[in-house]
Amino acid sequence: MGAREYLEGRKLAPANLGRVLVLGLGKSGRAVADYCLNLLGGRVEALAVAAGAPGADAEAWAETARERGAMVLFDHEAIEGVYDLCIASPGISQFSDFYGSAQAAAAEVVSEVEFAWRESAADAKWVAVTGTNGKTTTTALIAHVLRHAGFDAAAVGNIGDTCIEAVAAGETEVYVAEVSSYQLASTRDFAPNAAVVLNITPDHVAWHRSHENYAAAKWKVLANLKCTPGAMAILVACDEEVRAAIRAAREAGGFPFPYVPVGTAAGAGGDMRAACGSANAAFRGAGGRLMVALGGEVSELVSVDDLQIKGSHNQANALAAASAALALGAPASLVAEGLLSFAPLEHRIEPAGSVAGVACYNDSKATNVDATLVALTAFLPARPVVLLGGRDKGTDLAPLVAACEESAAAVVCFGEARERFEAAFAGSRVLRVLGAPTMEAALDEALAVATPDEVVLLSPACASFDEFSCFEERGDVFKKLVAARAAAVRAGA
Numbered sequence: 001m002g003a004r005e006y007l008e009g010r011k012l013a014p015a016n017l018g019r020v021l022v023l024g025l026g027k028s029g030r031a032v033a034d035y036c037l038n039l040l041g042g043r044v045e046a047l048a049v050a051a052g053a054p055g056a057d058a059e060a061w062a063e064t065a066r067e068r069g070a071m072v073l074f075d076h077e078a079i080e081g082v083y084d085l086c087i088a089s090p091g092i093s094q095f096s097d098f099y100g101s102a103q104a105a106a107a108e109v110v111s112e113v114e115f116a117w118r119e120s121a122a123d124a125k126w127v128a129v130t131g132t133n134g135k136t137t138t139t140a141l142i143a144h145v146l147r148h149a150g151f152d153a154a155a156v157g158n159i160g161d162t163c164i165e166a167v168a169a170g171e172t173e174v175y176v177a178e179v180s181s182y183q184l185a186s187t188r189d190f191a192p193n194a195a196v197v198l199n200i201t202p203d204h205v206a207w208h209r210s211h212e213n214y215a216a217a218k219w220k221v222l223a224n225l226k227c228t229p230g231a232m233a234i235l236v237a238c239d240e241e242v243r244a245a246i247r248a249a250r251e252a253g254g255f256p257f258p259y260v261p262v263g264t265a266a267g268a269g270g271d272m273r274a275a276c277g278s279a280n281a282a283f284r285g286a287g288g289r290l291m292v293a294l295g296g297e298v299s300e301l302v303s304v305d306d307l308q309i310k311g312s313h314n315q316a317n318a319l320a321a322a323s324a325a326l327a328l329g330a331p332a333s334l335v336a337e338g339l340l341s342f343a344p345l346e347h348r349i350e351p352a353g354s355v356a357g358v359a360c361y362n363d364s365k366a367t368n369v370d371a372t373l374v375a376l377t378a379f380l381p382a383r384p385v386v387l388l389g390g391r392d393k394g395t396d397l398a399p400l401v402a403a404c405e406e407s408a409a410a411v412v413c414f415g416e417a418r419e420r421f422e423a424a425f426a427g428s429r430v431l432r433v434l435g436a437p438t439m440e441a442a443l444d445e446a447l448a449v450a451t452p453d454e455v456v457l458l459s460p461a462c463a464s465f466d467e468f469s470c471f472e473e474r475g476d477v478f479k480k481l482v483a484a485r486a487a488a489v490r491a492g493a
Helices: 027-037 056-067 097-105 112-119 135-148 163-169 181-185 211-222 240-251 272-276 312-327 332-341 369-379 398-407 418-425 439-449 471-492
Strands: 018-023 044-050 071-073 085-088 109-111 125-130 153-157 174-178 194-197 232-236 259-262 281-284 289-294 297-303 350-355 358-362 385-389 410-414 432-436 455-458
Touching (some): 018 097, 027 112, 044 056, 056 071, 097 109, 109 112, 109 181, 112 163, 112 181, 125 135, 135 174, 135 312, 153 163, 181 211, 194 312, 232 240, 232 312, 259 312, 281 312, 289 312, 297 312, 297 332, 350 471, 358 471, 369 385, 369 455, 385 418, 410 418, 410 439, 432 439, 439 455
Parallel strands (some): 018 044, 018 085, 085 109, 125 174, 125 194, 194 232, 232 259, 259 281, 358 455, 385 410, 385 455
Antiparallel strands (some): 281 289, 289 297, 350 358
């Protein structure tokens, strides 16, 4: 292609994209392919799509794409030909042979997030949110707060539209992107205006091959932050691995950009200014008020008791969201109002109704032990009856047992994971341990032992695939079951 020329008014968009390869035809792959199809014959000289396994919907899309001049291949095991740019779908591991063959064939391989950032308007702002747990809530909360403060903000990435769809629409001032380790692994120039790292705990090891690779992918969100004037990192120091990274950076002379540490080892109530002399900090202050000290100003926002999202983890999420919004220039008073008006997202400690005075909560998104550990603390001092089970991920259950003994009134083990979970809890002298074959039966067991004013919590610590197609379906069914039990109680009253 020779020396590259770039379009004026874009972040880093080449005037000529050349020969483009799209790897995968999932949600983000199709969005990228559709975007490039509209450029075919202009900025895109040729477009090839390695589409994966065929299906009726994919084949119908492929037929139309071929008519427009693209090459679409199914069941493609190795990439042939030469390409200037490859945009890889997040489902394809960077350590796979397929990805490797794309690297050999293309001048560069990037993720859809990277591609969308490059194509976005030069004056657009980006907030990138990553972490093992809490990304979706925090992303949605930041977008909500910014919209309340008058910004034209949209939640994109793993929530809402793909990044490239939002960029193509051209209606957004601030892209608040939920970015996974899969997407960050294939970034190169991505340089957001604010980057939020919530937590890093073991996950997705099969895709990344090791926890070290997984963590390194997460930390790529900070790689180019120094390239964006005024950019800010928001780092939740309640998390051990995030805190260790802050400590390592301080020992090495500091980050090359300003940052706001949220909480300390003591939790969201810790002030990192007092703990280690940090210039900025976000924390829960006296009287349960959320506070953000940024750039020499201290903003006192709202009481944690007034938030609609509950739990200490959501206090940290709210502090991270507030810090990001303030860093982008949102007024503190409007940030506070936005925090108060934000309602819980579906399947994330979501109120699901009550049955005979027993409050039921849907936390179906808790598909791993770490997520359930977080949910257990959301109801203190109340001790919920917890529904645990589904498709077992084989993770260590000792931390779950200890947390349930400390915070739960009883557990009901169900589904494919039932036997191993029951065995793990068998030695408990504190908990009442019940079992059920299905989630529906588990709910009935829980309602039978819960008393009025107590809580029944679905927070399974497992995947949903023994009974359901996804965690969303599991949560929806749970809510319908709760509604049916509540209606039956009312009918019998």
